[in-house]
Amino acid sequence: MVVSICSLSHTFSGVCFALQDGNNNEISKREKERLKELQKIKKEKIQEILDKQNAAIDADMNNKGKGRLKYLLQQTELFAHFAKPDHSSAQKKAKGRGRHASKLTEEEEDEEYLKEEEDGLTGAGNTRLVAQPSCIQGKMRDYQLAGLNWLIRLYENGINGILADEMGLGKTLQTISLLGYLHEFRGITGPHMVVAPKSTLGNWMNEIRRFCPVLRAVKFLGNPEERRHIREELLVAGKFDVCVTSFEMAIKEKSALRRFSWRYIIIDEAHRIKNENSLLSKTMRLYNTNYRLLITGTPLQNNLHELWSLLNFLLPEIFSSAETFDEWFQISGENDQQEVVQQLHKVLRPFLLRRLKSDVEKGLPPKKETILKVGMSQMQKQYYRALLQKDLEVVNAGGERKRLLNIAMQLRKCCNHPYLFQGAEPGPPYTTGDHLVENAGKMVLLDKLLPKLKERDSRVLIFSQMTRLLDILEDYLMFRGYLYCRIDGNTGGEDRDASIEAFNKPGSEKFVFLLSTRAGGLGINLATADVVILYDSDWNPQVDLQAQDRAHRIGQKKEVQVFRFCTEYTIEEKVIERAYKKLALDALVIQQGRLAEQKTVNKDELLQMVRFGAEMVFSSKDSTITDEDIDRIIAKGEEATAELDAKMKKFTEDAIKFKMDDTAELYDFDDDKDENKFDFKKIVSENWIEPPKRERKRNYSESEYFKQTMRQGGPAKPKEPRIPRMPQLHDFQFFNTQRLSELYEKEVRYLMQTHQKNQLKDSIDVDEPEEAGDPLTAEELEEKERLLEEGFSSWSRRDFNTFIRACEKYGRNDIKSIASEMEGKTEEEVERYAKVFKERYKELNDYDRIIKNIERGEARISRKDEIMKAIGKKLDRYKNPWLELKIQYGQNKGKLYNEECDRFMICMVHKLGYGNWDELKAAFRTSPLFRFDWFVKSRTTQELARRCDTLIRLVEKENQEFDERERQARKEKKLAKNLTPSKRGTGRQTESPTSLKKRKQLSMDDYLTGKRRK
Missing domain, CATH: 1.10.10.60 (Homeodomain-like)
Known part of the structure; x- marks a missing residue:
């Protein structure tokens, strides 16, 4: 029996060893299949969750759609007109089925009655919150709670809507509170999608985290690699509630986003889809969603087609035909006006909620706007006159609208700062000094205003349409030592958020925030500022209002002062007046339902604007900037603003009484007709040096000196001297600009004076012209050629x-x-x-920034070399580091990465080089060591880089400790050596090299004899 058991034991051991040796490949194959099956099951589960979620949303959408028309018809029978074609076709279809369809119709009718009974018993469709949802942090204001109830009523009746509250009333919070309500009371966790301008995505994410942290929000933005990670890891059914993305991503990633059926699609700045033929509008219509909510702070424009486009997006099954909509609201005569207004109100009432700050936010400090008028500097007048003279025929007789618009733009540039024109600023080299202020009236005004605002602890937002003007303002702020932030159209998302955070943080020392009107007017909360300066005004007053509301919004604790700069007796006065009139008419769109087509500025208006103030400009060449105290300037501005307000009040009263078919004349400047009765051509001709024949091609832009010289010449002659053209010298080409300018000026001066002498030598009773200067000598010509060769003219x-x-x-x-x-x-x-x-x-010009960037790069290179040396030093202590390398983790060992993975990472970084993360990722994926380690193989390059940095810090710390131990060991060894007694046991220490040197004078025999004696 014992023998049998032993035999079985040996047999069993042999079988085990055979299985262990022979089945390794089979085990790995089975493991791979098992993991593959797990991945498949995971995908199936995710798809199952997605399908259930989409099916529930689709079913809910069908149920809501049945009651939608009924609800609208309860509001007004007007909607039956738009829905009539579909309704009638349904009736025809039912009629075709005959009597046998009556039983089915009865069942449907019974089901509908039963649903109504249940709704009546449960109170469905009549929800009204008296307190905000508990998941919403902070305290909602009464009007915000009312807005939430309005949104809930739309939800319960299956209606999409437009939340059009004035900017600064918390539309974002009201929208987030709706999603919070659905989460808390209805158990609907999404998915919802918020589509907004790229610049506001950070604000949306912050507001969701701040007000409703229970919502899981994902920002879908980034480069292709980052978006792929978000799609695979975060944008998965059941893992998120709200997807926040940009307009561009909604178009670019539509295939990924269309996998979901959305509960709510929320579009911020919804005026972006007012054109139904745009790519964005077409793409947004492709998404499957229960509800659509449009958010806009800009009131609806008085354009019938744009209004239909928005309504078509909200209810495409009802507002399906633009022609039907246009015909219904066609204005046929004066008698139909009141009826059309009533119809428009009936159409908009169920969808639109718009409230003004003045009506609902009683606790918000007031906003006070003052127009500050200022004169022009001598340089500005010179350029303003030249611009009018250049296009005398166009300005006098009227030309194409496009040419007039171009003149208007150039005149407005002149009003802002003459340095916006190429060649106006002295240089190169360009210097920052008082000339930045003295050559522009608005800069003089700003230079007086900012110290006063700084003294009273105000903080300032400065808006301009022109980004190049922001460059000038930036130079000025650095010159005066004011700390500032800046945002324009070229500012990246991260820099934008960092600037806003730096300006808004408690105790911030930033005094000024420079913003471009278009880029900085959306989605930014800068309520820590209490002064807004509009350096120039936009043609569209809504853009300026958006800019003002960056500061005048909820959270503002001070009165907001708005200073609108205006250059006196120039086109700017008329631009501002027209903006005020347009603002008054826009208010009438919703108040009175006017439907006249949107009126753009026409040729006659532009001509009046360009001509305005020409008499004052040509009457004097001197500067009209006054030395008045800033308080006096503000007082005069308040008076001028009050006069304009009174004028606009009268204009509004007239507009209310005006006929709708005559609206075109509302923009005419009737009160200015007396001002424009002067003979424009006469004024220009009397104040203008007789020009040569209109040879526009002859344009010398070497320097202001050359321009003055050419303008002050005598009567035009058919032949002009050939002026040597100085090449454009950039600072990065390292020419000797100063010396070259001196040589060119000398050469030009000689040619010009010689030409004048030849022109006047035959004249009668004319004084002898002054002697022409000397021409360039041979040495100077050689020097000029050498200087041109020394520079790097071929470098762009x-x-x-x-x-x-x-x-x-x-x-x-x-x-x-x-x-x-x-x-x-x-x-x-x-x-x-x-x-x-x-x-x-x-x-x-900006050498500080350039050198800092280079030094940062060199610091990275130096750091990379240090890292590679540290790793090499660590590996040198092992014979085979790929197998033997040990890492001293201490207390910092993580649970996700094992020692084998870390060893491989350190060795591979030493082989590939620090920073080659894509190659490192590929090495992990192809290494047989990690063929079953799905955690390591699924790490991104950023995660591998972070882990590598952690290991490098451990290695550097270990190297320091090793070096310290080595130093200590050497020190102890040296000390022990010095204390070791001689072999003869005399206790005498080893003889020093000095004594040996002295003994070298003795013979070897004497030395040996002496040694034996001892």
Whole structure:
């Protein structure tokens, strides 16, 4: 029996070893199949959840759709007119089925009655909250709670809507509270989609986290790699409640987003879809959704087709035909006006909620607007006159609207700052000084205003339409030492959020925020500022209102002062007046339902605007900027604003009584007709030096000196002197600009004076002209050619930017690598340029920023070298680091990565180089060591980089400790060596090298004899 058991034991052991050796491949194959099956099951589960979610949403949408028309017909029978074609076709279809269809109809009718009975018993459709949902943090105002109840009523009746409250009343909070209500009371967790401008996505995410943290929000934005990660890991059914994305992503990622049936699609700044033929509007109509909510702070424009487009987006099955809509609201005569107004109100009432701050937000501090008028500097007058003279025929007789618009734009640039014109600013080199202020009336006004605002602890937002003007303002603020932030159309999303946070944080020292009117007027909360300066006014007054509401909104604790700058007796006065009139008419759109087509500025209006103030401009060449105290300027501005308000009040009263078919004349400047009775042509001709024949092609832009010289010449002659053209000298080309300018001016001066002398030498009773200056000597001509050759004229701005980026990437000393990045440049050319750049980089306009960027890049390179040395030092302590390397984790060992993974990562980084994260990721995926480790194989490059940085810190710490132990060991060894007694046991220490040196004078025998004696 014992033998049998032993035999069985040996047999069993042999079988085990055979299975262990022979089935390794089978086990790995089964494991791979098992993991593959798990992935398949996971995908099926996710798809099952998505299908159930979509089916529930689709069913809910069908149920809501049945009662939608009924609810609208309860509001007004007008909707029956638009829904009539579908209704009649349904009747025809029913009629075709005959009597046998009556039983089915009865069942449907019974089901409908039963549903109504249940709704009546449960109170469905009559929800009215008296307190905000508990999941909403903070305290909602009464009008915001009323807005939430309005949104709930739309939801219960299956209606889409437009939340059009004035900017600053908390439309975002009201929308989030609706989603919170659905989550808390209806158990609807989504999915919802918010589509908004890219610049406001950060604000949406912050507001959701702040007001309703129970909602799981995902921001769907980024590069293709980031979007792929979001699609696979975050945008999964059951893992999110709200998807916040941009208009661009809604178009670009429509295939991913169309997988979902959405509960709510919310479109912020909804006026972006008012054109039903735009790509955005077409794309948004493709998404399957229960409800659509449009958010806009801009009132509906008085354009019938745009109104239909919005209503078609909200209820496409009812407002399906633009022609039917147009015919219904066709204005046939005066008697139909009141009826049309009533019909419009009936159509809009169920969908639109618009309230003004003045009506609902009683606790909000008031907003006070003041128009500050200022004169023009001598340089501004000079350019303003030149612009009118340049297009005298157009301005006098009227020309194409496009040409008039161009003149208007140039005149407005002149009103802002003459440095907006090429060649107006003295330089190069360009310097920042008082000339920035003195040459523009508005800058003089700003320079007086800002110290007063700083003194009273105000904080200022400055808006302008022109980003190049923001550059000038930025130079001015640096010159005066004011701390500032800036946002324009080129500001990235992260920089934008960082600037807003820096300005709004408690105790912020930022005094001014520069914003472009279009880019900075949307989705930004800057209520910590209490002063808004509109440096220039937009043609559309709604844009300026959006800008003002960045500060005048909920959370503002001070009275908001708005200062609107205006250059006196120029086109700007008429632009502002027209904006005020347009604002008054826009208010009548909703108040009175006017439906006249939107009126753009026409040619006659533009002509009146351009001509306005010409008499004052030509009457004097001197500056009209006064030295008045800023308080006096503000007092005068308040008086002027009050006069304009009174004028607009009368205008509004007249407009209310005006006929709808005569609305075109509402924009005419009737009160200015007396001002425009002067002979414009006579004024220009009397104040203008006789021009040569209109040779526009002859344009000398070397310097202001050349322009003055040419304008002050005598009567035009058929032949003009050939002026040597000075090449454009950029700062990055490192020419000797000062010396070249001196040589060119000398050459031009000589040619001009010689020409004048030849023109006047045959004249009678004319004084002898002054002697012409000396021409350039041979040495000076040679010097000029040499200076032109010394500069880098073949280097373009693109070459310079490539050079700077290469310096950041490789460091300034790696000329070979830098040259490899430069297209069309040899290594010798790059080396020569790099040498000059190193010596003369301070001649660049923004050398501080450039050098800081390069130094940051070099610091990264230096850090990378340190990391590679640290890793190499660590690996050198092991014979086979791929198997033996140990990492001292201490207390910081994580649970996700094991030691084998970390060992592989350290060794592979040493092989591939620090920073090559894509190659590292590929190495993990292809290594057989991790073929079953799905955690490691699914890590992104960012996650691998973070783990690698953690390991490098551990390695550097270990190296420091190792070096310290080595130093301590050497120190102890040296100390022990010094304390060791001699072998003879005399207790004498080893003889010093000094004594040995002294003994070298003795003979070897004497030394040995002496040694034996001892």
